[in-house]
Amino acid sequence: MVITPRVGILGVGQRGLQHLAALWRLQEMGLVRVTALGDMYPPNLEEAKIRRHVPSYRQGQIRCHTAFESLIVDGELDALYVCIPPNRHNGEVVQAADRGLDLFVEKPMSLRLDEALAMDAAIARNGVLAAVGFQQRYDGWHAAVREFLSEKRIVMATMVHTGSVESHNEKHTPTEALGGPASRVWTAFQEWSGSSAVEAGIHQTDLMRYWCGEIESVQARYVARDAPLVETEGDNPMAYSVTYAFANGAVGHLIMSRLARVFHQEDYLHVLWDHGHLSIESHGPVAFYYEGAYPPPSTPPTESLQHPLCTADRGDSTLEINRAFVEAVSRKDPSPIRSPFRDALHSLAAVLGANASSERDGERVFLADLLENPD
Numbered sequence: 293m294v295i296t297p298r299v300g301i302l303g304v305g306q307r308g309l310q311h312l313a314a315l316w317r318l319q320e321m322g323l324v325r326v327t328a329l330g331d332m333y334p335p336n337l338e339e340a341k342i343r344r345h346v347p348s349y350r351q352g353q354i355r356c357h358t359a360f361e362s363l364i365v366d367g368e369l370d371a372l373y374v375c376i377p378p379n380r381h382n383g384e385v386v387q388a389a390d391r392g393l394d395l396f397v398e399k400p401m402s403l404r405l406d407e408a409l410a411m412d413a414a415i416a417r418n419g420v421l422a423a424v425g426f427q428q429r430y431d432g433w434h435a436a437v438r439e440f441l442s443e444k445r446i447v448m449a450t451m452v453h454t455g456s457v458e459s460h461n462e463k464h465t466p467t468e469a470l471g472g473p474a475s476r477v478w479t480a481f482q483e484w485s486g487s488s489a490v491e492a493g494i495h496q497t498d499l500m501r502y503w504c505g506e507i508e509s510v511q512a513r514y515v516a517r518d519a520p521l522v523e524t525e526g527d528n529p530m531a532y533s534v535t536y537a538f539a540n541g542a543v544g545h546l547i548m549s550r551l552a553r554v555f556h557q558e559d560y561l562h563v564l565w566d567h568g569h570l571s572i573e574s575h576g577p578v579a580f581y582y583e584g585a586y587p588p589p590s591t592p593p594t595e596s597l598q599h600p601l602c603t604a605d606r607g608d609s610t611l612e613i614n615r616a617f618v619e620a621v622s623r624k625d626p627s628p629i630r631s632p633f634r635d636a637l638h639s640l641a642a643v644l645g646a647n648a649s650s651e652r653d654g655e656r657v658f659l660a661d662l663l664e665n666p667d
């Protein structure tokens with residue numbers, strides 16, 4: 293049986309609004325119905341405020357709830373999106389799964405692995421579908437890279453993300469009323485975000501797993517922010533160096549920074565296999581390898597070594613991850629979901645493991661041990 297799913301969103305902040313915009317487009321195509329919104333902070337449910345971010349939004353019959361219980365009891369829902377800061381979870385995912393709702397949970401699903409494992413157990417015992425918000429898996433370029441690398445002997449992946457304190461996005465949680473930062477930029481603070489490696493680096497980590505396979509262990513060192521800077525810049529580290537060991541023998545590097553007074557960001561995504569390099573260039577992914585008789589009589593011209601992977605548009609990954617989830621719910625079929633909750637647990641364990649390693653002066657942390665003994 294195919295249904296037109298009725299969905300609700302818990303947490304109508306930055307990410308909840310982005311999902312609402314995507315779901316609104318899918319609703320206009322007749323693929324889904326948004327029936328309920330929930331947020332602890334009433335101003336975030338006001339139609340005029342939502343329309344500043346999603347201009348075509350009309351509240352109409354949509355029910356708005358400030359209490360979670362009334363959202364899942366009265367919401368007339370088949371599925372729920374959970375888009376609240378990762379330190380604010382209080383059993384919502386477990387309760388929604390116990391009511392049989394399919395779930396879309398934003399990354400990082402929690403800052404505590406034991407809490408994320410309890411979510412996973414509830415999802416499994418209720419047989420509900422569950423996706424995590426790793427939309428990078430739906431980027432057309434990234435999907436082409438995965439396909440290209442699928443048969444290769446990968447030896448190294450390197451992802452560099454140098455960000456700035458200024459590039460933290462506008463947030464909507466009233467953190468000042470919850471013992472958090474007055475600025476509302478909760479992503480700059482460890483208690484709320486885990487660290488930038490957890491909050492942001494989980495995307496690059498998940499992409500490495502999508503391309504290179506399972507991560508076995510992690511070692512990390514962070515450079516703490518100097519105390520006088522914390523008040524204006526937040527207390528997350530300034531720089532992160534994370535090394536992953538993959539089950540297939542490859543090594544991975546996640547190198548990140550969050551510095552103030554920079555206003556500038558750079559990204560570098562690079563993978564090596566036994567006989568070639570691949571990098572994401574401004575115009576798309578390009579592989580560099582030689583494919584003639586070996587050894588060649590002379591060094592081949594550089595142009596002959598460059599192989600652009602695809603010229604296709606990379607698409608709107610947030611729209612596509614929503615389309616996939618809605619399709620999965622409508623058919624009660626998990627196959628369109630590229631980031632199932634159980635799989636996403638390993639990306640979460642990797643970045644929480646990086647935090648744990650950094651706290652232990654770079655000690656090697658095995659993810660299987662973490663998932664066995666999350667305490």
Ligand SMILES: NC(=O)c1ccc[n+]([C@@H]2O[C@H](COP(=O)([O-])OP(=O)(O)OC[C@H]3O[C@@H](n4cnc5c(N)ncnc54)[C@H](O)[C@@H]3O)[C@@H](O)[C@H]2O)c1
Binds near residue numbers: 375380426
């Ligand atoms: N996939 C991505 O690219 C992406 C991008 C941004 C954010 N996120 C993730 O989405 C989640 C939400 O982040 P955000 O940027 O939308 O934050 P935000 O602060 O902008 O919005 C969170 C919303 O949830 C509400 N809220 C907070 N706690 C609540 C609770 N216990 N019950 C009900 N409502 C509650 C707040 O009032 C706010 O409206 C985070 O886990 C974040 O990491 C993912």
